[in-house]
Amino acid sequence: MIETKKTFCRVCHAACPMEIDVEDGSKIVNVRADRSDPLFKGFSCIKGRQLADQFHSPSRLRFPLRKTPSGVFDPISSADALDEIAQKLEKIISKYGPRSVATYIGTGAYQNSVGVAVASSWHTGFGSPSFYTSLTIDQPAHRSSLLRLGSWEAGWQNFSDANVLLAVGYNPLVSSYGPASGLQGTDPFVKLREAKERGLKLIVIDPRRSELAKQADLWLQVKPGEDPTLLSAIVNVILSNNLYDREFCDEFVEPDQLDLLKGGVGPFTAEYAATRCEVSPEDIEIAARIFAEGPKGTAGSGTGPNMAPHGTLMESLTLTLNVLCGRVLKEGETLESPYMLSPGDTRRAQVKAPSNPTPGAPHRVRGLYGLADEMLTNALNDEILLEGDGQVRALIVSGGNPVQAWPDQKKTLDALQSLELLVVIDHRMTATAELSDYIFAPRLQLEREDVPNVMDRRFPAVYTNYTDRVIDSGDDVLNEWEVFVGLAKRIGTKIVLPGGELPIETSLTDGDVIDYVYGNSRLPINEWRKNRGVIHDNPIIVLPADSANDAKFAVCPQDVYSELQEVRNEKSGSDLLGSFSDSEFPFLLVGRRLKHALNSLGSELPGLARVATTNYAYVHPDDLKNLGAEPGDLLRITSPRSSVVGVAEIDKDIKQGVVAMSHSWGGRSLTDEKVRDIGTPTNRLVTSDSGYDRITGLPIMSAIPIDVHRITEDELLDFN
Numbered sequence: 001m002i003e004t005k006k007t008f009c010r011v012c013h014a015a016c017p018m019e020i021d022v023e024d025g026s027k028i029v030n031v032r033a034d035r036s037d038p039l040f041k042g043f044s045c046i047k048g049r050q051l052a053d054q055f056h057s058p059s060r061l062r063f064p065l066r067k068t069p070s071g072v073f074d075p076i077s078s079a080d081a082l083d084e085i086a087q088k089l090e091k092i093i094s095k096y097g098p099r100s101v102a103t104y105i106g107t108g109a110y111q112n113s114v115g116v117a118v119a120s121s122w123h124t125g126f127g128s129p130s131f132y133t134s135l136t137i138d139q140p141a142h143r144s145s146l147l148r149l150g151s152w153e154a155g156w157q158n159f160s161d162a163n164v165l166l167a168v169g170y171n172p173l174v175s176s177y178g179p180a181s182g183l184q185g186t187d188p189f190v191k192l193r194e195a196k197e198r199g200l201k202l203i204v205i206d207p208r209r210s211e212l213a214k215q216a217d218l219w220l221q222v223k224p225g226e227d228p229t230l231l232s233a234i235v236n237v238i239l240s241n242n243l244y245d246r247e248f249c250d251e252f253v254e255p256d257q258l259d260l261l262k263g264g265v266g267p268f269t270a271e272y273a274a275t276r277c278e279v280s281p282e283d284i285e286i287a288a289r290i291f292a293e294g295p296k297g298t299a300g301s302g303t304g305p306n307m308a309p310h311g312t313l314m315e316s317l318t319l320t321l322n323v324l325c326g327r328v329l330k331e332g333e334t335l336e337s338p339y340m341l342s343p344g345d346t347r348r349a350q351v352k353a354p355s356n357p358t359p360g361a362p363h364r365v366r367g368l369y370g371l372a373d374e375m376l377t378n379a380l381n382d383e384i385l386l387e388g389d390g391q392v393r394a395l396i397v398s399g400g401n402p403v404q405a406w407p408d409q410k411k412t413l414d415a416l417q418s419l420e421l422l423v424v425i426d427h428r429m430t431a432t433a434e435l436s437d438y439i440f441a442p443r444l445q446l447e448r449e450d451v452p453n454v455m456d457r458r459f460p461a462v463y464t465n466y467t468d469r470v471i472d473s474g475d476d477v478l479n480e481w482e483v484f485v486g487l488a489k490r491i492g493t494k495i496v497l498p499g500g501e502l503p504i505e506t507s508l509t510d511g512d513v514i515d516y517v518y519g520n521s522r523l524p525i526n527e528w529r530k531n532r533g534v535i536h537d538n539p540i541i542v543l544p545a546d547s548a549n550d551a552k553f554a555v556c557p558q559d560v561y562s563e564l565q566e567v568r569n570e571k572s573g574s575d576l577l578g579s580f581s582d583s584e585f586p587f588l589l590v591g592r593r594l595k596h597a598l599n600s601l602g603s604e605l606p607g608l609a610r611v612a613t614t615n616y617a618y619v620h621p622d623d624l625k626n627l628g629a630e631p632g633d634l635l636r637i638t639s640p641r642s643s644v645v646g647v648a649e650i651d652k653d654i655k656q657g658v659v660a661m662s663h664s665w666g667g668r669s670l671t672d673e674k675v676r677d678i679g680t681p682t683n684r685l686v687t688s689d690s691g692y693d694r695i696t697g698l699p700i701m702s703a704i705p706i707d708v709h710r711i712t713e714d715e716l717l718d719f720n
Contacts, residue, residue, distance in 0.1 A: 006034060006532065007467040008452060009048035010111035010445040011601070014176035014185035015452035016044040017533055020051070020470050028052035028446070028471065037533045039463045043187035045176060046596050046608065051446060053605045055471065060427050061441035062475035073439070078476050081438050082483070086490035088421050092394045093126065100393040102130035102384075104377060106400015107599055109425070110134065111445065113453040114510070115398060115480040117517045118495060118502075120373060122484040125493035129361035129370070130392055132377040134400060137407065139306040140696040141315035142179065143371055144357035148560075148695075149319055150553045154329040154347040154542040156181040156322050158336035159191075160460055162297035164201045164290055168227060168318055170302025173211040174593045177458070179300030181336075183212075184458050191460065200297075203287050205230060206304075207590060208660060209653035218287055221655050224588045225573030225703030226277040227305040230284065231317035232564060233273030236265040237288035238324055244292065248326030252351055254552045261320070261556035264564035276572070278655075291321065298327050304591050307702035309573025312357075312695045313563045320555045334539040338462040340528070341453060343498070343520040348543045353551035357695050364390055368697040376697045378407050378688055384415035394421035398480050399442075403431035404664040405599065407699045409684040410642065413668060425480055428604060431668035441477045446470040448479050449510035451518065451528060462536040466528045469510070481513050563694070574705045576691035577640055585705035589637065589685065592618065592660040599664035603678065615665040615679035617646030619708075620656045624648055629710040634675070635659075636715075638707045639685035645672035645716055646680060659708060663701075673716060 002023050009016045017034035031051045033044035054060070064081045065073040076084075092100055103123060109115040116133065123131045135143075159165070159181055172178040173192070176185025183192055192215060196202065204216040205227065213219045222230050238244050239262050249258060270281035291299065299321040305314045322328070329335060331349040339345075360370025365382040375383075380402075384392045395416070406412045416422060416435050424436040433439050450467050452459075478486075485504050488495050495502040499519020502508070515525050523531075556564075567573075574585070596611040597603065603613050617635050619627075629635065633648045637659065646661060654660055665679025666672070672680045683701070691700040 002029065005470045007446060007470050008450075008465055009044065009051065010450060011047045012176055012185075013111070013454040013458075015455045015465065016040055016048055017465065018044060018048060018051070020446065022471055026471065028055055034533070038535050039459065039461055039533075040187050041190070043190070046611070050605045050607045053607055054427075055444055055446055055473070057605065059429070059604060061429065061439060062473065062477060063441055064476065065439040067437050076438075078440065078478055078486075081440065082486040082490060085421070085423055085438055086487050089394060089487065090491060092420060096391065096393050097389075098126050098128035099130050099390045101126075101128050102132060102380065102392045102394070103396045103398065104380065104400055104402060105133040105398050106405070107134045108601065109399025109480055110454060112399070112448070112480050113450045114513045114517045117497060118481040118484050118513065119398060121495045121497055122488055122493070125488055125495055126491065129375060130383070131374045132380050133374055134377065134405065136371065136374065136377040136696065137405065137698065137701070138303055140371070140376070140698060141306050141312040141693070144695050145312055145315040145319055147355050147359070148357040148557060149316060149323070149555065150354040150551060151352045152328040153350050153352050154333075155335060155337070156298045157296050157327045157329060159183060159195070159298070160336050162195070162200055163294050164203065164297035166203045166205070166287070166291050166297070166299035166321065167212060168205045168231070168299065168301040168314070169304035170300065171206070171210040171212045171593055174595050175302075179302065180458070181298040182300040184455070184460055186455075186460060201290050203290060207655040207658050208592070208651070218283060218290065220277075220279045220283055220287060223276070223278045223655070224304075224590045224658055225308045227301075227308060227314045228310045228317060228567050228573075229268060229273050230277045230279070231314060231321070232265045232268035232567070233270050233284050234288045234291070235261070235317060235320060235324065236268050237270060237285055238292050238321070239265065243289065244324040245326030249324065252552055253323065253555055257553070257555045257557070260561050264556055264561045267568050292325055294325060294327070296327070298322050304702045307591065307698065307700070309576050309691065309700055309703060310563060310567055310693070311698055312693050313560065313567065316560055323553050323555055329542050331542050331544050333542050335542070336460055336539075337457055338459055338464070338536070339457060339540060340462070340464050340523040341451060341456040341518050341521045343522065345522050345540050346543060347540050348545050348549075350545035350549045351551040351553055354554040354557070363697070364388070366692065366697055378692070378697045378699060381406060381408065381411045381415035382688065384418060385411070393419060395419055396423045396425070396483075397432055397436075398425040398483075401426075401430045401432045401599070401664060403435070403668045404666055404681045405683065407683055407686040407688045407701060408641070409681050410670065411688065412683070413670075425483055431666070434668060440483050441475065443473075443477045443479045447473060447477070449514060451514060451525075462539050464523060464528050464531045464534055464536065466532050479510060559694070573700075573703055577687070577700060577705065578690060580640065580705070585640065585707050587623075587657055587659050587706045587708050589639070589659050589661060589682065589704040589706045590702045591682070592662050594662050597662065613677055613679070614647050614675060615662040615682075616649035618649050618651035618654055618660040620654050620658070621650045621652055623656055624650060627708060627710050634711050634713065634716055636709045636711045637685070639704050641687040642684045644680040644682060644684050645675050645711070647676055648710075659706065
């Protein structure tokens with residue numbers, strides 16, 4: 001008997017609605033997009049359609065494992081594993097203090113609607129600030145820049161009626177995700193086409209003619225790492241030609257800040273930026289004027305420019321464009337996004353005062369401070385290796401793969417191998433899991449209840465969805481929250497959530513935990529369960545400002561002004577990594593999103609492996625010819641830090657002098673003899689000891705200066 005069940009995909013953030021055909025309650029026989037959904041209308045991507053392969057994969061872990069003294073993994077029950085780990089954690093906390101126990105939440109665990117909240121609350125329960133997530137090695141400047149600049153309580157203008165969109169280095173047609181008020185992954189091809197039909201002008205800044213750039217009215221093929229230079233010039237054009245919203249700025253921007261910004265960007269003329277960014281000055285002028293004319297629309301940035309030199313400055317300038325042009329929701333307007341999982345429905349037309357961009361716990365390295373509720377992952381390998389008070393001695397990794405994702409692979413390997421306890425929650429034997437002491441096999445997405453927690457702030461309509469468990473494997477697998485609740489129960493600590501203290505001594509279900517995590521949501525969770533795949537007619541209406549509020553945006557605090565001067569004095573962003581000639585490292589390496597993979601997830605599934613089993617090194621055909629190479633040849637790619645080997649592939653849409661590769665491939669070996677089978681981790685090329693962002697601590701992980709040479713198969717073996 002075949003039964004069809006509705007759910008939504010949680011491979012990435014997009015939460016595409018799906019239909020799953022289940023045979024005899026235990027076998028998935030078909031997976032397809034739900035064409036009846038009113039928002040997505042049958043959209044899904046290739047990754048989501050592989051859910052059956054993921055669930056039934058013979059390589060899937062179906063019970064916990066414990067590493068023996070000989071280095072072999074043996075099966076162990078979940079209860080016994082939790083008992084042993086709790087005892088070890090108690091000893092570590094007793095000896096080194098609470099800070100010595102850390103948790104890292106990877107991108108995979110972010111798709112679990114309760115995983116992050118429960119893990120964070122578990123840390124609070126025993127007083128450890130050592131909570132880390134993938135956010136701080138991806139786009140941490142989104143949060144820190146809004147704090148430093150100040151934010152608009154009602155948010156930026158909606159995409160649904162935008163006249164212009166400025167996209168700096170993001171590509172939602174592949175990633176299915178965009179910054180706030182940008183194009184999102186809910187049927188993005190159709191929504192972009194409809195927007196352009198109504199007159200939307202699209203400006204894309206990207207070194208590659210990406211899928212989004214191909215739809216642009218104006219594409220600026222910027223040199224990687226020069227986004228701050230280009231954005232400074234655009235801001236300069238707008239200010240020097242009085243194209244900004246003077247009335248809005250007079251009311252909501254600090255006057256001295258506006259004057260300081262004018263001085264800071266003044267040296268960035270269109271002609272100067274054109275030479276440095278390798279675009280035309282005319283296009284810079286046109287981009288500035290199109291964006292300023294609007295009258296509605298927003299600017300936003302993505303992972304690439306966030307990971308490049310001066311990423312926080314780049315983000316600050318992008319958001320400042322929205323402020324200068326008054327691109328905020330005004331009194332009486334409605335929010336496009338639902339915020340149905342967030343508390344309250346009041347949004348006022350006012351500024352939330354600027355504040356410390358990193359108000360969290362202090363790090364012991366590089367003078368860094370964490371975000372409000374988490375520390376900086378880019379410093380975690382140092383926090384593990386640096387001896388002394390506060391050293392991290394135990395780490396729980398949930399849904400992540402640090403060996404392939406954290407900056408500086410060599411340092412990360414040294415750090416993970418030095419731990420007294422490493423626990424990994426993952427459904428497959430990743431490079432990180434191979435180093436662990438214990439592995440918990442998690443329940444996969446079709447085996448748990450969920451709400452679309454990430455996209456609730458991004459959906460382009462007031463939309464709700466909920467999914468029950470679709471299938472039960474019958475194996476000894478735990479939802480991520482069950483690991484942290486199990487440890488809290490054994491250690492004797494509390495987990496307090498918005499809905500109150502979680503009753504961890506009772507038998508809990510996924511639904512119970514969802515109720516507690518979202519106990520103060522705008523739409524009560526019991527109503528969520530009744531409204532699956534529903535668009536509601538109750539948007540949030542922007543209210544007048546509080547008469548007592550006098551906060552204003554800080555568009556150019558002193559550190560922004562100083563960094564603008566620093567950028568102007570550089571010959572390129574690569575200066576941050578040290579002094580070397582262009583002839584030593586004549587290329588720049590950038591990241592690239594793939595339709596068939598999400599970070600390190602993908603190549604282990606047959607349907608996706610048929611697309612590719614390596615993260616190709618994409619090169620302009622003229623560059624490849626000059627290297628004496630052809631597609632499929634091996635390329636040795638060397639940065640000031642280290643070397644990797646990539647498999648060459650042509651991309652006629654990429655800027656000459658640029659190589660594009662996806663992050664988080666390869667394994668834990670520091671050599672690449674299996675590059676054709678598993679790819680290579682580009683984080684090996686990254687150093688966290690120089691060139692890092694002064695606020696977020698993020699090292700240069702994109703626009704990395706590199707040298708490239710063709711090598712033979714024999715030379716690969718010699719090289720390794």
